[in-house]
Amino acid sequence: MQTIKDLQELVNKKLSERAYEEEPIALFEPMTYALSVGGKRLRPVMVMLATQMYGGDISYAIKPALGLEIFHNFTLLHDDVMDNADIRRNQPTVHKKWNENVAILSGDAMSIKAYQYIVSCKEEHTQDVLKVFNDTALEVCKGQQLDMEFEEREDVAMEEYLQMIYFKTAVLFACSLKMGGILSEAPKDQQDELYELGVNLGMAFQLQDDYLDVYGDVNTFGKNIGGDILEKKKTYLLIKALEKANITEKADLLKLLNDAEIKPEHKIEQVTEFYNKLDVGKDTQHTIVKYIEKCKKNLENLDVPTEHKSELKGLILKLENRSV
Amino acid sequence: MQTIKDLQELVNKKLSERAYEEEPIALFEPMTYALSVGGKRLRPVMVMLATQMYGGDISYAIKPALGLEIFHNFTLLHDDVMDNADIRRNQPTVHKKWNENVAILSGDAMSIKAYQYIVSCKEEHTQDVLKVFNDTALEVCKGQQLDMEFEEREDVAMEEYLQMIYFKTAVLFACSLKMGGILSEAPKDQQDELYELGVNLGMAFQLQDDYLDVYGDVNTFGKNIGGDILEKKKTYLLIKALEKANITEKADLLKLLNDAEIKPEHKIEQVTEFYNKLDVGKDTQHTIVKYIEKCKKNLENLDVPTEHKSELKGLILKLENRSV
Structure with missing residues (x-):
């Protein structure tokens, strides 16, 4: 292989x-x-x-x-x-x-x-x-x-x-x-299982990308940390934060995101503090794990010798360990 | 049919x-x-x-x-x-x-x-x-x-x-x-003949489009007359005119085309005068006829009953009569 x-x-x-x-x-x-x-x-x-x-x-x-x-x-x-x-x-x-x-x-x-x-x-x-x-x-x-x-x-x-x-x-x-x-x-049913595995892997991958944009290591992530924050991109973390925030926090977070005067590094720092306080990094990881578990289930359902699965399994584990 | x-x-x-x-x-x-x-x-x-x-x-x-x-x-x-x-x-x-x-x-x-x-x-x-x-x-x-x-x-x-x-x-x-x-x-050879016919028809069509942009009837052309002139588009007529013009005419024609001050209707009128003087309308029609003749030759080579060819022949004739 x-x-x-x-x-x-x-x-x-x-x-x-x-x-x-x-x-x-x-x-x-x-x-x-x-x-x-x-x-x-x-x-x-x-x-x-x-x-x-x-x-x-x-x-x-x-x-x-x-x-x-x-x-x-x-x-x-x-x-x-x-x-x-x-x-x-x-x-x-x-x-x-x-x-x-x-x-x-x-x-x-x-x-x-x-x-x-x-x-x-x-x-x-x-x-x-x-x-x-x-x-x-x-x-x-x-x-x-x-x-x-x-x-x-x-x-x-x-x-x-x-x-x-x-x-x-x-x-x-x-x-x-x-x-x-x-x-x-x-076989067709195996093609469908592969498709499902791909969906779950893709969801986990995108959520991990959202997570690493805030909590990743600049040397391995390949993009600047906080890029999504500066672009005001809707990410899992931001939507979760807006969901969990009380009325005051929500207003403050939106004001901060829309602030065009504040220095970029301060904006990233302060939005990250919001995320820390609301613990949305952990929520994101929970959801990633949920998708990874689904991937593993799909992998089990693939009707091929276990040794044939090792590389795809490795890809799933890399994603789980935030190193893809 | x-x-x-x-x-x-x-x-x-x-x-x-x-x-x-x-x-x-x-x-x-x-x-x-x-x-x-x-x-x-x-x-x-x-x-x-x-x-x-x-x-x-x-x-x-x-x-x-x-x-x-x-x-x-x-x-x-x-x-x-x-x-x-x-x-x-x-x-x-x-x-x-x-x-x-x-x-x-x-x-x-x-x-x-x-x-x-x-x-x-x-x-x-x-x-x-x-x-x-x-x-x-x-x-x-x-x-x-x-x-x-x-x-x-x-x-x-x-x-x-x-x-x-x-x-x-x-x-x-x-x-x-x-x-x-x-x-x-x-059969494959007939597919190739159809392809060739399409090439020749397409060439004739585009050249007719170039021609009608200058000499067409605004009521049937579907676009404004002189649009190509105002956009300084390279057309068969313009390239032919630049080919046939002497040094002074060429300079005058290019100056006119690039003139941003002149009223659009005057620009169209004066470029058309150039085309008339250099007789490039006739050159274009000659080339169209050349492609139409090729189409007719291709049509002859199609190995189907003559009555099956009538509609495609009609399309070629419409193009020849400038009414497509």
Whole structure:
């Protein structure tokens, strides 16, 4: 069995080989740039983890797997335009490095490239692969739309928030594992179990991301601590804090978040104090553990030899230990 | 055999039935709007014309056909953002009616919807349909990129211009006819002939569009006369005029095009005078006739009963008579 690290290296190798030297350069260069900036390559790795669990061939699954990574990076590229984000993984975003039109159009081209990779599979797998992928891709758009709408609102309920991250993050994890199941011809019920596992893993992953934005280690997190606070992003911690706060605390927290005068580091410090006082970090960890437990249950239900499960189990444990 | 008019009505009926009442509304409403604004529905009509020519079933081809119309409207939606266009078919564009983020994201969702429709076909047709569609879609992006790059240049050669409209317009016409051939299981060589016919028809269509922008009748053209002149768009007429002009005329024409002070109606009038003097209208018509002749040749090579060809022949003749 290939390890997660092997598979990450394989993805990076394949992506670096695949330089788009086509004309016009302004269309293809941003694609290569966006894909070279890095990341953990979790989605293609998950496709291949599921493939090898069911005895499938990694060299067959690699192209559809890369398709999901290309799609994911396309969504980041367009999201960065919409969110007007300057930096992604410590590098300037495409619309900053080039311009907005380049980002829109090379994003569009990237999404088509993603489809070309995804349908690089046998005829008999194509319809199943596209069904889960198209449904998922549309849900990812829904998630981004809800995320943008939430920015304008201060009354986002926890249920709405969980629905949003389900669309924006969890379903693509789910699609990745299920796609591995399709490509390795796992039984339908096992494909559904893989999908569920992916949903739960994706939910845990996003909540861990919310948590680490406040309580993470700047050296391992890969983003600046407190970024979500400065962007007034709706996160599990903020929604929980607003839920638990009394009327005075709620007003104070909102005033603080909306304060444009206060120094950024003070804003982060003071919001974090609110979170500490209301103990929302612990609430977040409880919910993460709930999703992780579900993942473990799903993993048990996968009908493959225990030794085939070790890598996916390792991924779940890494997430539990806040080190993904 | 269904007539072009029948098929246009069928497309409009199906599109109006297919209201996206899904949540979130801000994602799906712009899609319905963009698709309701109208147009000639040439691409889906061509899919179905080719399908019925080879004895295929229109009720089978309609969904992939609609997919091409949805894809076409997605590209218009994003192009309008990039070109900062306010009006499309006498209605405000999506990014003006809503905003830019809505236009980007609902466009993305629309392109995924397009795929869902396009792959609504039998398993054995899916790979062939996707091959031609993905290649085409990527070429359409290339065409838009070149079109934008040409805006910044005054030395665009005719060959480059023809390459650009080949990508931006002709290949999607070609894809439409070929897709009909695939869905009706026409022999491979016939699919290629359909593709060639579509390329030639698309080239003639775009050149006619260039011509009518200057010499068309405002009542039937559907756009304002002289729009390309005001936008300083590279068209067949402008490139030909710059080719034929002597040094003084060339300088005068470029100065006139770049003049930001002159009244729009005067600019259109004076550029048209240049075109008249250099006789570039006639040159354009010559080139259109050349492509129309190629279309007729391709039509002859289609191995179906003559009476099956009548509708497609009608479309070619309409284009020849400047009434498409």
